[in-house]
Amino acid sequence: MPEKLDRLIDMFQMFDPSDRTDMLLSYADQFKEVPPAIATRPFPESHHVPQCESDAYVWALRQPDDTMKLYFAVENPSGVSAKALAAILDKTLSGLPASEIATVNCDIVEKIFRQNISMGKGMGLMSMVNAVQALARRASQS
């Protein structure tokens, strides 16, 4: 597990439900959509996260220093959790080599969201993590 993400998860584990909700909303507020220089609507289906009811998209681009930069789009205006997770993944994984990002596991979703994970969105959020992992694996092999 990448260290920065590991530390953040440790912090989430210490939160009570109210603090956890506030922190997730704070991350959702920090969400930045993929810039037009990278992708414009309609976003390509190849970047669409399957099973995600928030209609999320993900990109992983290799930077000149050989690290990766993650970008996301969340089309559903109610996709608050998807935006929070996207911001968390961007802030903790962007800037790392692909091989390190590829070690992220979808079990982080339960650890981060806990009581804020509803029936419908759990699968979609895990699918977002899996999409990031798949892109990183592909990049690390190329």
Place this chain on the structure above:
Amino acid sequence: MAPIEQRGYAHPEALVSTDWVEQHLNDPKVRLVESNEDTLLYSSGHVPGAVHVDWTSDLNDQVRRDYITRDGFESLMSKIGATKDTTVVFYGDKNNWWACYAFWVFQLFGHTNAKVMDGGRIKWQKENRPLSRDVPSYPKTQYKASDRSDAPHRAFRDDVMGHLKKQGQLVDVRSPEEYAGTRMHMPDYPNEGALRGGHIPGAKSIPWAKAINADDGTFKTADELKKLYCEDNKLSPKNETIAYCRIGERSSHTWFALKYLLGFDNIRNYDGSWTEWGNLVGVPIEK
């Protein structure tokens, strides 16, 4: 979409538009209630003045699989500052699944002064109407509720069994995959919840989403709903009807459409739904 009063509904007063809600944001006789599946949504911003009613912690008993008692309902109404004269307007995510579910639970206690906001939270957001993170506080009220009266609105498994023997009207509002028994939960949800797949024998498969317009989540007109339920699926508003899904929230949506929009006076929601029927020993199942 035509205005609600022009859509030919049996009880148009049970449905209000987003325009109506915006015009009543400061109406002291109206209490807006947001009920969601996503527990983060209310905190992320809600219709100004709306209170949050959570289907698990506010409406369900915390030990038994059942709803709150009269005392619990009185406490809830007191907490949200509602009296018997308060018009409670429900809205929420997932095209109003949980809003209709909360509306239905309120009917168990006879709070008939209730409405649903057509199109739910997503329509409000897409129309760029105001959202607020301020959690409102209303003076506590003294609300005297009647004992919970399940019989008119709620079906239990024995009711369903009796209904089945009489070949009564049953509506399975789940996805076609759940109806066919190839999934135990709707697509994109964890595949869990029952030991057996399939449907209650004789149930018509009419997925809940067929009652709404896909573009904005509003309910279809009465003529469109009549075609769907009464012509294509041969349901009669005069006959006793039971709707079910997996845990009773999607079927609350269909229950609302059939009862208030089409005038099915004798319809009940089987909230035990597939998580009960699909786990019961020895009950008949069709695939």
